[in-house]
Amino acid sequence: MCGIVAHIGSRDCVPILLEGLARLEYRGYDSAGIAVLSRSGEVRVHKAKGRVADLAAGLPARFKGSPGIGHTRWATHGEPSDVNAHPHVCGPIAIVHNGIIENADELRAKLSVDGAVFASETDSEVLAHLIAASSADDLEEAVRQALTSVVGTYGIVVLDARHPDVIVAARNGSPVVLGLGDKEMFVASDVAALVRYTRQVVHLDDGEVAAVRADGFVTSTLDAQTTIKKPSTIDTDAASYDAEGYTHFMRKEIHEQPRAVERALRGRLDSRFHTAHLGGLNMDARQLREIRRVLVLGCGSAYYSGQVGAQLIEDLARIPAAAEPASEFRYRNPVVEADTLYVGVSQSGETYDTLAAVQELKRKGGQVLGVVNSVGSAIARECDGGMYLHAGPEISVTSTKTFTATAVAFALLALHLGRIHDLSPADGRRIIAGLHAVPGQIEEILAGEQHVADVAAELANAKGMFFVGRVRGYPVAREGAQKLKEVSYLHAEAYPASELKHGPLALVNPELPTVAIVPSDELFDKNLSTLGEIRARRGPVIAVAHTDLDPKLADHVIRVPKNEPELDPILLSVPLQMLAYHAAVALGNDVDKPRNLAKSVTVE
Ligand code: G6P
Numbered sequence: 001m002c003g004i005v006a007h008i009g010s011r012d013c014v015p016i017l018l019e020g021l022a023r024l025e026y027r028g029y030d031s032a033g034i035a036v037l038s039r040s041g042e043v044r045v046h047k048a049k050g051r052v053a054d055l056a057a058g059l060p061a062r063f064k065g066s067p068g069i070g071h072t073r074w075a076t077h078g079e080p081s082d083v084n085a086h087p088h089v090c091g092p093i094a095i096v097h098n099g100i101i102e103n104a105d106e107l108r109a110k111l112s113v114d115g116a117v118f119a120s121e122t123d124s125e126v127l128a129h130l131i132a133a134s135s136a137d138d139l140e141e142a143v144r145q146a147l148t149s150v151v152g153t154y155g156i157v158v159l160d161a162r163h164p165d166v167i168v169a170a171r172n173g174s175p176v177v178l179g180l181g182d183k184e185m186f187v188a189s190d191v192a193a194l195v196r197y198t199r200q201v202v203h204l205d206d207g208e209v210a211a212v213r214a215d216g217f218v219t220s221t222l223d224a225q226t227t228i229k230k231p232s233t234i235d236t237d238a239a240s241y242d243a244e245g246y247t248h249f250m251r252k253e254i255h256e257q258p259r260a261v262e263r264a265l266r267g268r269l270d271s272r273f274h275t276a277h278l279g280g281l282n283m284d285a286r287q288l289r290e291i292r293r294v295l296v297l298g299c300g301s302a303y304y305s306g307q308v309g310a311q312l313i314e315d316l317a318r319i320p321a322a323a324e325p326a327s328e329f330r331y332r333n334p335v336v337e338a339d340t341l342y343v344g345v346s347q348s349g350e351t352y353d354t355l356a357a358v359q360e361l362k363r364k365g366g367q368v369l370g371v372v373n374s375v376g377s378a379i380a381r382e383c384d385g386g387m388y389l390h391a392g393p394e395i396s397v398t399s400t401k402t403f404t405a406t407a408v409a410f411a412l413l414a415l416h417l418g419r420i421h422d423l424s425p426a427d428g429r430r431i432i433a434g435l436h437a438v439p440g441q442i443e444e445i446l447a448g449e450q451h452v453a454d455v456a457a458e459l460a461n462a463k464g465m466f467f468v469g470r471v472r473g474y475p476v477a478r479e480g481a482q483k484l485k486e487v488s489y490l491h492a493e494a495y496p497a498s499e500l501k502h503g504p505l506a507l508v509n510p511e512l513p514t515v516a517i518v519p520s521d522e523l524f525d526k527n528l529s530t531l532g533e534i535r536a537r538r539g540p541v542i543a544v545a546h547t548d549l550d551p552k553l554a555d556h557v558i559r560v561p562k563n564e565p566e567l568d569p570i571l572l573s574v575p576l577q578m579l580a581y582h583a584a585v586a587l588g589n590d591v592d593k594p595r596n597l598a599k600s601v602t603v604e
């Protein structure tokens with residue numbers, strides 16, 4: 001969602017801000033803006049509804065300066081417009097803000113009594129007025145004073161025309177990262193905006209304020225206690241943030257899956273005891289034996305990969321396991337049990353609903369592990385332990401390689417739990433061999449991309465589609481439908497194949513294709529019966545299967561190599577990603593930035 005980038009140093013910061021904002025585009029936004037301190041010491045602001053390219057194209061002549069702050073905005077309070085875009089200015093103060101100020105109306109009313117006039121409808125502008133109203137001499141203290149009256153979440157960067165040698169950043173619930181350069185410093189909400197300039201970063205914690213100067217930074221708490229921060233090195237190379245010759249990040253990330261799976265597995269398979277080695281769980285075998293139930297929480301694709309994960313845990317460890325949308329869980333006053341293991345799943349590690357669910361669990365004394373891609377993110381830090389995916393940055397809004405890597409991480413967790421319980425060494429060996437085979441098998445599926453693209457081109461004309469799968473195939477179907485909706489905007493609904501005859505079959509007709517997940521497992525014959533039911537109503541069928549099927553049952557078969565039945569969902573999902581991608585391309589959609597969606601949903 002919203003993105004922040006800021007720079008302080010001797011060079012003109014405008015190109016850095018524009019480049020940084022372009023790097024944050026993938027998160028989703030509807031307007032953008034920058035503010036710089038000009039040579040004559042005045043704050044100059046340029047904002048525009050639409051893309052960063054529109055902002056750059058409309059830049060006034062000689063728009064230069066330093067320091068500077070920039071922002072991409074996803075509208076929450078107030079419609080997307082030039083006026084509501086950030087930075088917001090009040091006198092010498094300019095600010096950019098991510099997050100939501102919950103008591104904005106109250107603060108606005110108070111400030112108005114004192115004569116404040118607001119230009120925008122945003123909650124963020126209130127911050128600029130509060131800081132400008134402070135009587136403190138230095139900017140850091142003014143920011144601190146202002147923040148003491150604020151209720152809500154924020155990641156902010158503030159510029160003050162009276163203090164050209166400093167910018168001040170602060171964080172509460174919305175990420176802020178400092179980038180350390182050579183006689184210059186950067187601030188951003190996401191390392192993606194920084195990797196071109198520096199690999200050395202410092203993540204602010206909630207309740208921290210940073211005074212950032214060209215030659216360094218000082219961090220402190222809201223009550224002015226100095227904090228000590230150790231810089232860390234970004235472990236992914238800058239190229240991971242580039243499309244590297246691919247037309248879209250989504251396709252690049254689909255093709256990165258064999259390597260992403262290898263990274264997720266690296267160093268984690270223990271061939272001696274036929275189990276998984278997961279040092280980050282921070283739970284020993286005895287503690288894990290106490291677990292009676294597993295509940296996986298996540299949103300969107302993270303939730304569906306959690307469903308695959310819950311099934312793996314039940315299959316391999318025989319522990320009752322389920323997945324639930326974190327966005328629902330957090331609002332239903334959940335009963336938190338001491339012997340349940342809760343697992344929060346998130347690519348970004350920032351999704352607010354998932355973070356709130358994890359925080360609610362922690363508050364109630366629940367045991368929470370994180371399965372997270374983004375290192376050092378809020379959810380990762382909030383959990384008691386967990387597993388990083390190591391899938392590398394995922395830029396396309398639609399999750400692909402992190403869905404797969406999450407399912408693989410759950411296979412490792414399930415194997416580990418299984419071997420602590422009753423999974424035999426022979427079965428452990430079988431699963432390890434299966435996991436080793438996954439990267440090569442994904443390569444095989446990717447080699448069949450043209451066939452999937454041809455099928456997708458045909459499906460792109462459909463008005464809607466069903467996705468059906470049984471048991472292990474059901475979360476695969478749900479994720480397939482989600483992918484198609486997200487990028488092709490075609491209506492897609494997923495059902496358990498077994499449920500078709502209990503209602504949705506009424507809709508099957510020659511105009512409504514069904515994508516069916518038909519693995520060669522113990523439910524194969526049941527799935528063939530489902531196909532028969534659909535064909536009897538002349539419904540078109542696209543089957544994702546391990547074998548060729550009777551042409552009477554399916555118009556197209558997309559073949560996937562067979563693995564162990566428990567691991568099959570990981571592979572069955574891959575062609576559905578390609579199907580959604582190619583349908584979206586055939587329809588001419590903006591694949592990497594689908595309408596109405598953001599990569600990290602950091603608001604409620
Ligand atoms: C948003 C995105 C989805 C994503 C979900 C969870 O809704 O549009 O594609 O699956 O967030 O994101 P997370 O970063 O928590 O995995």
